[in-house]
Every structure is written in C-alpha cells, then in structure tokens.
Amino acid sequence: MKLNLSRREFHLTAAHMLLASSAGGALLGGAGPVFAQSSRAVKLGTFGAIDAQNYIRAKNLAPKTFGQGVGSDFVTVRAGSEVISAMAGGSLDMCNIGSSPMMVGYANGLKASMVYVYKNIVDSECLVVQGNSGITTVAGLKGKKIGLPFNTSVHFAAVAALKFAGLGLADVQLINMRADQIASAWQRREIDASYIWVPVLPRLTDDGGKIIFKTGDLNRQSLLIFDGLLVRDEFKRKSPDLVLAFLKDYEQIARGFKQDPKDVVDTMTKFLNVDEATVMRSLNTFYPVPASEQLSSRWMGKPGEKDTGVLKTLRTQAQFLFESGQITVMPEDVGGLVDSSFVAKMVA
Template sequence: MKTPLLSRTPVAAALAAVVATLGLTACGVGGETTQASADACPFEADESVDTTVRIGYQKIPNGDVVVKDQRILENCLPNATIEWSNFASGGDVVQAFGGGSLDIGLAGSSPSTKALSAPLDLPVSVIWVHDVIGSAESLAVRGGEATDIAGLKGKTIATPFGSTAHYSLLQAIADAGEDASDYKLVNSEPEQIAPTWSRGDIDAAWIWDPTLSELKKDGGKVILTSEDTAKAGKPTFDLAIADDSFIEDNPEVLAVWAKAQDYAVKQIKSDPEKAAESVAVEVGVTAAEAQKQFEGFVFLDASQQVGADYLGGKLGQDLFTTAEFLLTQDGIAEVAPESDYADGVDPGPAEAAAGE
C-alpha cells in the first residue's frame, strides 16, 4: 500500500517525447472545460482551489460519468477549471499519462498494471476502485458459433488489446488449457467492434457495454463473462489512476474528487433511477438500459474501498498477479517486485472521503 504522497521515479523523457507524437488529443475526444457554483455541491465545497484538473474518462456505466453529468466537481470546486476528455480505452488513458496530459484518469486493472510495470514505469498511483467488473464485460459469440472457448479455436475474436477484457479473454483461454496462438485475436476499439460484427468480419468479441448490448441485440450469445474469470481467481477492475506529482501538490483536490466519487457510488446504490439518467446522457443508452447495466458491476463506497480487500491491501496483490500473467503474454517487459505494486496503491483520497 502506497504511503500517501509518495512519488515514483519520473518517466523517461524519451517516452514522453514518443507519446507526444502519437497525437493524444485524438484519443481524448472533445475535452470539455466547465466551471460552476458551490451552491449545488452535495457536501462542503472547497472554494480555495483555483487550479486546472485534467480528467480522462470512459463511457462506462459507473460513478465517474455520474460525477461528470451532475457537475459535482464543478460545483464542489467552483473556482477550479475541470477539463474532461473522453477516451476509448484504458490503453489510451495510459498513453495520455505517458505524455503528461492527464492528472486523473480511468483505466482498467490491466492497463493500470502496465503503467506500473517496465518499460513504462509511469509516476502514477491507483487512488480509487470505480467498480469490480462482473458480467459487464463478456465474450459474445454469434448464435450457434460456439458454446465454450475451445469451440472458437481458429475463429476471429475482437477485443481492445491491453484492456481488462483482453486480460480476461487471455486468462479464459489459458484456464481452458488452450493456446492463444490458436485463435485469431484482433485488436479493436469498442466503437469499431459493432460494425465489424455486423459485416461478419469477426466471430466473437470480449467487450463491455454499451457495445456488448449491441452485439447481443444483433444475435450475439454470451458464453463467458469477467465474473467467471474473477471466480477463477483473476478479478478485474475499473480503476482511477493519478499522477504522483499531482497527488502530492493537490491533496485538497483529490479529497473533493474522492468525495464526489463516493457520492456517486452511494447514489447508484440508493437511487439507481437518478444515477441511470446521468449514465444514459453520458454513455448513450436509455435510462432503463443504464440501470440494467449496473447489475454487471460491484460498486464500492469509500469506506469499503479502504478495507483490506481493496485499497487497504489486496489490490496491490491483485495487480502483481495481473503483472505475472501479462508477462507470460508478452504484455509487459518484466514484473516489478511485489512491493512496487503495493506502493502503487494510494488509499489517501479514499480515506479522506471515508472520514478516516
């Protein structure tokens, strides 16, 4: 577990230069800058903060998009400038951190593990568990195409490489005693998968909502889920990572940010209809669909997150286990010492939100 405000070795300047050439603004679509008033803050606002906070989000039905749609940060940090940028996947979010263009961002446990491992070894820390992924990420196949992972050998399966869905797919193949080289795995971003499915270019996809729901409407049948791989001992998460320097310089921002996330999680649990309305706006589904999609995740409030099963201890072990598996799949160059992954988890913001 990382001691709050502990900094990591800065990423090599060469990496930042390389990432900068990738055109990161193309990954973060429509960076939105908004300001607001403290009047609508659901807890005590902090008017002393006047910095800019750059946040990378994904269109995933969890508390992060509730915070965005309801302008909780804008209302609780009324003198700050909040910039939201949308990313297609956690891999893109990690690239943006490598280029120094984000302060806080949502990335799955697999890309977050990569960020903490060589060759990246980015100066970031995990500060929040947006959700524990269950059936919200699943392997959809064409009806009658296959009933298990072995039945897809030789078939084309799409998934965003480096994502939690990719990790779960590789883990399912390994758990079945099969070899990933016997499958035609295709790297495809979520928005590309539905069109390629419709054209008949792919036979299956391990992906999340809203794309997953589109595939099911178009004849897809779910045969495996990330809940299954979690039960097999390989859980996946949507996590928030933050730049270590930003954490050190802006503890008051992170405290408000975590309180906003905690408020959103509690709203999902106590008033899912209201939370679903926000998700519908941000994700592009109906409110009814959004509420249904909540069932594919486990949401944790701040008091749960600081416990031993998550930010308080075991999450670091889960990241280390993920790194060991990624190494076998050539996803990373080497596994860092287990203590590095424990140190890459900073419970400070969640502890502030939990009042600890």
C-alpha cells in the same frame, strides 16, 4: 486486459457529442476551462460516459465537490493510452482507467498511483459466441476465431478464461479488432466469438449471440478485473484534500447511481443525448465497491499490505503484459502503483 458505466461505454459516440456540446470541457490537447483566477485547479478525466465525472459536470457540482475558488477542467479521453500520455505530460490529474493500461504506464515510469477501485467489472464484459455454433463452454472454442481489442481488460480476461478452461493461445485464433469493428465482423460471420464490453455486447446478443463467460466469473479464480482511479503523484502530494474530496463525493454519487436511477437517467439522457435504455443498461452493469470493502485484503487492503486481491491481479496482469511483449520490463514491485491511504481516511 485492461473498468463506461464503464470507461468504455460511449467513449466513441459520446466523445463526439461532447465536442459539439455547449456544456464546455476540454478534450485532450484542448484549451479547457480552467478558471484563471483560481489559485488551485484540478484536471479531471472522463471517457464521455455515464460516470461520476460527467454527473458532476452535468449538475455543475464541481464547486461543491472541490470547494469555491478551486478551478475544474474536465478532459475527455478516449482510451487508457490517452490517460497515460496526458498524465505524463501533466495535463491530467485524475481519471478512471483499466488496470491493464495503468500497469503499462507504471512499467514505463509514469509517476501516478491508483487510490481507489472505481468499479468492479462483472457482466459489462462477456465472451459471446454465435448462436448457431453449438458452443456452450470456453473449452468448446478450440480452433475458433475470437475477435477482441488487444491490450485491454477483455484481452487479459479472454486469455485467463482460456487458461482456466485448459486452452492455450495456440488452440484458438485471437483476432485484434477495434470495438467499433466487431459488430460488423460478427454480422458477416467472420468471427465465431468475441470478448467485448457494453455497448457492443448487446448488439451481438441481439443478433443471436450467446454469452458463455462473464468477466466476473474470474472472481472464482481469485482474479479481480476492475477500473481504478489513477492520480498523478505530484497532484496527490500537492492537493491531497482535493483527491479525498472527489473520492468522498464519488462514493455518494455511485450509491445514487444504484439507489436513485431516475435522477441519473434524467441527468445523463439530456447531458449525453442518449436514450433511457442506454443509461439503464450502463447502470445495471455498474458495480461500485464501498471504501469499507476496499480496505479489506480482498481488494486494496490497508496501507502497506502486500497480499491483497488488487495486488495479486496486478502482478498477474504484469506477467501477462511482459510475456505478450506489451511491456519490456517486468516491474519488481507492483505495490508502488497502489495507495490505499485515501481509502483508509474515508473509513477512519
């Protein structure tokens, strides 16, 4: 269940590239280049992906985004659980994260809130079957082996897709696999299907795999799968202007990702040492949601709204996490996780 342009894209390979990069930036637990003279600083998370944070980093835009005299520390993380741990320890202020680990953190008392829908997940995560299987629908997976990483957005999406197709967990074999294990298991034909994200997904389709379900298909069931921007509550209270500054620049950068891909390709191929096709694949599966849309009840809604698309999805995810034993206490009110006041300021 758990939205690089996904937080997941290149989160293994690029993180290692960044370790050796002379561009600097902190890894989780690292020293990090927070400017000593700064009276204020922001610790901004990135999954080592083609994301707005790394674009800011590559173009050295932090002084423009946050203002002169504000220090910036880019913290590279590899999983949503690392985001939660870092925020709990105060070593990370803001980061994009999937709604599943976000809910796990909230249920366990993390003092942080989602202030923005970072991206809508549509076709960067898909359910793919072996090309010679003859399976054309989700219902056709009965009795089959499906490999996927547990406790992620694809885990939640897979269970939801099975449910809407009339199948329960007892009807299939869900196999917990790391993303980097799936391609080899697929090649050995040890699994009949996989629900996985880019960049693993293209490796499966290149090997004959057929996509039968996209995460965006859940929209028809009023479920939204998304990445949110999570902000530590203490930082939000002390530096609301820095949160708002990042969101305003993020929206502009996200627009540029779609409207001016050449600039992004030129920037990110050099910064992450990846090829153009990889960058374009990421851009083509990146779906930002403008602040004006986020303020509608379909997404975050206006401050204080209780019946919104984001809240409905979070409640459904919380129930899934509780029933699957991933959280031990069902949150009484998930509304405390969502703060749309910054979005409201952006469109005022």
